Amino acid sequence: MAGMEGGGTLSEVYQSARKLLLRARDGVERLERFESSVSGTDSPELSFAVKKDISQIHSLCADMDRLWRSIPAKSQRDLWKRKVEQVAEEADSLKDSLDKYSMRNQRRMLEAKERAELLGRANGESAHVLRIFDEEAQAMQSVRNSSRMLQESFETGTAILSKYAEQRDRLKRAQRKALDVLNTVGLSNSVLRLIERRNRVDTWIKYVGMVLTIVIVYFFWKWTR
Template sequence: MDSGAGGGGGGTLSEIYQSARRLLLRARDGLNRLEHIVSSSSSSSSSVNDLALAVKRDITQIQSLCAEMDRLWRSIPAKPQRDLWKRKVEQLSEEVESLNEIVSKHLVRQQKQMQEAKERTELLSGESSHILRIFDDEAQAMQSARNSSIMLEEAYSTGVAILSKYADQRDRLKRAQRKALDVLNTVGLSNSVLKLIERRHRTDKWIAYTGMVVTVVVVYLFWRWTH
């Protein structure tokens, strides 16, 4: 191990520190872009979430490097160098922790927004289904009412037709009844006339017979009186 650099293991302390600083710069740049996207009206949930996860991966890798550097600086023999690297690693760890808190808040906020959007979608979907069911029920009720109205109209028309037929038949029956009564009245009047004529005929016949008898009697009496 290089005591001046405090190196060891998979690289010197300086090399690991430089790698961690590059990752830190990239994480800061990603966080700036993340905040810009979030503030933009055209931001999408997928882009925000993907960028936040990328920054989160860089922070996790930096934290792993900080743990490695914390092990390495403790093995530096010289106290001044050991204290210097201690401050550097602690400062880097604090910066990474600060970034981690910001990104974690973004992820929590994003997850909350996605959950709310999902709940709104499910709610709207449920309300839409409920509204569609209401409309369907109302449509079925209206169709049933229309069918009932059509049936009533047909029944009314049928009833009117039947009543009209009955009325027509009643008129025909009344006319037939009047004709029958007229015929019966006529027949009755003819019978009366015939009976009257027959009685008159009999009367005339008896008058004729009576006249004949009277004439014979008168002739006989006159003949007897003259002889």
């Protein structure tokens, strides 16, 4: 009867341990599903609850180990020994899974912290790089402004020289026209002098002709008498 009473008490503890195992296994599976999700969310409350259930299972296993040893019948004792060992092994397996999950979660948190620090440093370096780029852009803009001013000055100087060249060409053309006019005037003077000389020659020829005519008429008149 004592063995049966002990077995009955052991059965109740065993049923409680099995219920805790089912709940702990479901909790571990939920944590792993959270981990494999896109967001990779964590549930500290669920992790704590699973850890508490596993700890309670280990406590129940210690109670069951004490109880099965008090069973008189060897066959019953061996049977309960295997059952208790199976519960303990499952609890150890769940504890190992929970520990691995906790380690992975801590590693993810550490990596997230490192990424945040790197991102912060990268943002600081990016701001520094952007500031350098801004200074270089301002310097390049200043160079472009200076280049534009030099270009405008060069174009202005070129335009002035072009005006001077045009004026020089006009002066040369005016000079050539003046020379042509002077040459024309000089030629006209030569022609006038030639005409005057011809007029004088014609006058002399006319007078000589008149004189010769008078002389011829006189001699003819004398000869006819």
